[in-house]
Amino acid sequence: MSEARMTALRLENLTRRFKSGEETLEILSGASFSLYPGEIVALVAPSGTGKSTLLHLAGLLEAPTEGTVYIGEKPVSGLSDTVRTAVRRDQIGFVYQFHHLLGEFTACENVMLPQLVAGVSAKAAKVRAEDLLGRFGLSHRLNSLPGRLSGGEQQRTAIARALANRPKLLLADEPTGNLDIATSDHVFDELLRVVREEGVAALIATHNKELAARMDRTVTLRDGKLVPF
Ligand SMILES: Nc1ncnc2c1ncn2[C@@H]1O[C@H](COP(=O)(O)OP(=O)(O)OP(=O)(O)O)[C@@H](O)[C@H]1O
Numbered sequence: 001m002s003e004a005r006m007t008a009l010r011l012e013n014l015t016r017r018f019k020s021g022e023e024t025l026e027i028l029s030g031a032s033f034s035l036y037p038g039e040i041v042a043l044v045a046p047s048g049t050g051k052s053t054l055l056h057l058a059g060l061l062e063a064p065t066e067g068t069v070y071i072g073e074k075p076v077s078g079l080s081d082t083v084r085t086a087v088r089r090d091q092i093g094f095v096y097q098f099h100h101l102l103g104e105f106t107a108c109e110n111v112m113l114p115q116l117v118a119g120v121s122a123k124a125a126k127v128r129a130e131d132l133l134g135r136f137g138l139s140h141r142l143n144s145l146p147g148r149l150s151g152g153e154q155q156r157t158a159i160a161r162a163l164a165n166r167p168k169l170l171l172a173d174e175p176t177g178n179l180d181i182a183t184s185d186h187v188f189d190e191l192l193r194v195v196r197e198e199g200v201a202a203l204i205a206t207h208n209k210e211l212a213a214r215m216d217r218t219v220t221l222r223d224g225k226l227v228p229f
């Protein structure tokens, strides 16, 4: 396979059904999508159409009812919990709308933790955490607990944490969705800059069409399938 055709993420015919009582709800119906290395794609679709569901499948947090998730050309969605956890840890960064930082650890420690879990030495993890947080304009907040950070600072720390292990793939579910417009704009500038610097492929769900326009292309969900916006 030529380098140009490699994908960072490939979704093949994903279907996701939820059972609620007697009824079965089909949210995704054969969704397929390719994300190429270094590409940043926006996912813009109305509430309830399945953006979070899709990101959870792509991030190996949930299993599809049918179909396959490929990370770096490897089919991984059907593998064991242990393998999927390892793939998630080493190759995927995930950012949620609400930061989910660990409140009892400093910003720097929060960015160090996933590296320590992956076996990086404390010294190297600290260097990487300080570098990343510095690039998000947080050099003066390294030792602050999350509760002492502003909303924008918390989200920038969460993005730095998602990038800590140099993933090939960043998945973000409305990463600035709980911030005011000015803060959201600023955090997004930094997210896009650092993601491009790191060369990470990213799929980012957002309701904000102006933010989406700053990415390489936009896809939407229609009838449970991913289509160009
Ligand atoms: N675990 C579940 N069990 C049953 N239904 C679910 C489950 N998870 C999601 N759904 C349903 O699937 C649909 C899609 O939900 P999802 O959260 O993926 O939408 P979304 O596009 O992310 O919406 P929003 O923009 O509001 O975040 C919704 O109708 C939701 O109720």
Ligand SMILES: [Mg+2]
Pocket: 051, 052, 053, 173
């Ligand atoms: Mg959602």
